[in-house]
Amino acid sequence: MKHNYWIYLLIMFGVTYLTRVAPLVIFRKKIQSRFIRSFLYYIPYAVLAAMTFPAVFFAAGSVPAAAAGVAAAVIAALMGGSLFTVAVTASAVVYVVSLLI
Amino acid sequence: MTAKEPSVFRQGFKDGLPIGIGYFSVAFSFGIAAVSSGISWWQAVLISFTNLTSSGQFAGIGLIASFASYIEMALTEFVINMRYTLMGISLSQKLSPAFKMPFKLTLGHCNTDEIFAVAMSRQGEVSPAYMGGLSILPYVGWTGGTLAGAVLGNILPFSLSQALGIMIYGMFMAIIIPAARRERPVLFVVLTSVIISCIIYFVPAFSFITSGFSIIICAVAASALAAWLHPVEGEVADET
Structure with missing residues (x-):
């Protein structure tokens, strides 16, 4: 059976939409439990950390170039760089290093 | 409260700029990947316009190319996107009272990893004006980047497109590192x-x-x- 692009699109959109909007519609009251509030406070950092490592080392073609980019991003972030500054610094370092190696 | 809303909107708009630029480069690579997997440029753009998510879309075009079943598509998208439900519960605790149902049903869909992280790192509550302003440039960057990547494809030198691949992670690190230090x-x-x-x-x-x-x-x-x-x-x- 040949599959239809529009049905794929509808499924992708529908599932993504529900995972995002349902919790906003369902959870209307402030959650009282201190454990759950703490848990939710830590979630974004845990999600971003897990998405970044170790995937970032395989995102730039070569591991040494990516590692240099990570080092540059860490330094830029510690120095108080904005989202944009840190991202551009990492990218520029990866570009230069991958030209050198 | 209402008098301040335009400036809140502008602040959100400004905060969305780095995300929009980062998204443009990631979406560019999505556009290239989508077209080379066999779907047309407008189909790629439509996916980005309706989904606004990176990992789910990359997985999705792979499934389309391999003629996966609809069930498999639904399950894969659900598993990859389940994190949005966790983040949505987190965000729901921070929304201002002005965040009524119509805003939840529309702006709620803009709750990507990066928009979420920026919204959550904001002091105080998140109003519809802030969330709306914050979402504009990422949305434009994501959809526009897909279009550019799908149409312009391989004009970009290989080394440059590889360097752009790390941008999104640079943004992630810019969010977690200062907070971890603090x-x-x-x-x-x-x-x-x-x-x-x-x-x-x-x-x-x-x-x-x-x-x-x-x-x-x-x-x-x-x-x-x-x-x-x-x-x-x-x-x-x-x-x-």
């Missing part, structure tokens, strides 16, 4: 999550765990452990 428990969360993520990635016995599931496991385990060991003070999580 707050010990956040450092604990980040390190725990990274260690679990690396174990799942590198230990062959766990190779059956998909990347979407891995994120969920890491996030739940690290956050639960930190919530148990370092419960946050009332006013930190509940800034009303």
Whole structure:
């Protein structure tokens, strides 16, 4: 059976939409439990950390170039760089290093 | 409150700029990948316009190309995007009273990893004006980047497109590193999550765990452990 692009699109959109909007519609009251509030406070950092490592080392073609980019991003972030500054610094370092190696 | 809304909107719009630029480069690579997987440029753009998500879309075009079943598509998208449900519950606690149902049904769909992280790092509540302003440039960047990548494709030198691949991670690090430096428990969360993520990635016995599931496991385990060991003070999580 040949599959239809529009049905794929509808499924992708529908599932993504529900995972995002349902919790906003369902959870209307402030959650009282201190454990759950703490848990939710830590979630974004845990999600971003897990998405970044170790995937970032395989995102730039070569591991040494990516590692240099990570080092540059860490330094830029510690120095108080904005989202944009840190991202551009990492990218520029990866570009230069991958030209050198 | 209402008098301040235009400036809140502008602040959100400004905060969205780095995300929009980062998205443009990631979406550019999505556009290239989508067209080379066999779908047309407008189909790629339509996917980005309706989904606004990176990992789900990359997985999605792979499934379309391999003629996967609709069930498989639904399950894969669900697992990869389950993290949005966790983040949505988090965000729901921070929304201002002005965030009525129509805003939830529309702006709620803009709750991407990066928009979420920026919205959550904001002091106080998140109003529809802020969320709306914050979402504009990422949306434009994501959809426009897909169009550019799909149409212009391989004009970009290979080394440059590879360097752009790391931008999104640079943004992630710019969010977690300063917070980890400021707050010990956040450092604990980040390190725990990274260690679990690396174990799942590198230990062959766990190779059956998909990347979407891995994120969920890491996030739940690290956050639960930190919530148990370092419960946050009332006013930190509940800034009303």
